[in-house]
Amino acid sequence: MQLYYAPRTISVAVAIALEEAGLEYEAIKLDFAGGEQTKPAYKQINPKGRVPALVVDGGILTETGALLDYIATIAPEAGLVPSDPIMAARMREVMYYLASTMHVNHAHKMRGARWADKQSSWKDMQGKVAQTMTASCDYISSNGLRGPFVLGDEFSLADAYLYVVCSWLEGDGVDVTAFPKIVAFRDAMEARASVQTVRAAGML
Template sequence: MQLYYAPRTISVAVAIALEESGLEYEAIRLDFAAGEQTKPAYQQINPKGRVPALAVDGGILTETGALLEYVAAQAPEAGLVPDGPVMAGRMREVMYYLATTMHVNHAHKLRGHRWADKKSSWDDMTAKVAETMTASCDYIVSNGLRGPFVLGDRFSLADAYLYIVCSWLEGDGVDVADFPKIVAFRDAMEARASVQAVRAAGML
């Protein structure tokens, strides 16, 4: 497998899952500052011009949640998805919230052009980010983290996803001191060999 990623982006969640799975993969770094994601070579891999993208035997897969689920399916022995439907549903509930709400809140800071044409609109979106990301943290603390990890004491795909989103909080203007549960979650993730491996590889 080949994972196309950019440092500190959500694509690193897939790298964490791959490390947890024990599957072999090659990490291919894209230089977003140089606009490499917009060049024809990468557009042929992912026409959306975004990361992650994962090259597998059957072709190219995109979208973080889909890639995380693929990794888990390839290494069921790693237990990245719980067996019970309720717990699996809770895991996906958090993942879909991150994809549809919290990541979008974050994207409003630098990606306002996706939703509006006027710079004044972009400025309004940027000004709102600290508020919306703080509200998302309130939700995660109250409804997302059921222990040290999303599902309590056990690690799942949702934790890889949430960890990367939570790594953006200071840059988004969130006072993380107000969220000791999130700080403890990040500390627990930092202690995992998977996170240490991607950090050592310069992904974080």
């Protein structure tokens, strides 16, 4: 497998899951600052011009949640999705919230052109990021974390996803000290070999 990623982006969640599953992969770094993701060569891999993209025997897969589910499916022994259907749904509940809301809140800081043409509108979006990300942290603390991890004591796909999102908080102007559950979650994740491996590789 080949994972196309950019450092400190959500694509790193896929690398964490691959490490947790013990799967071999080649990590291919894209230069986002240089706009490599917008060039024709990468657009042939992912027409959306975004990361992650995962090249597998059956083709090319995109979208973080889909890739995480794929990894869990091909490596069931890793136990990345709980067998209980309610708990599996609760895991995905958090993942879908991250994809649809919290990641979008973060993207307003640098990607305002996706939603508006005027720079004044971009500045308005940027000005809201600390507020909306703080609100998301409040939701995650109250409803998304059931213990050290999203599902309590059990690690799941959602933790890889949430960890990367939570690595952006200080840069988004969030006072992380106001959310001790998130601080404890990040500490628990940073103790895992998977996170240590991707950090040593310069992905985080």
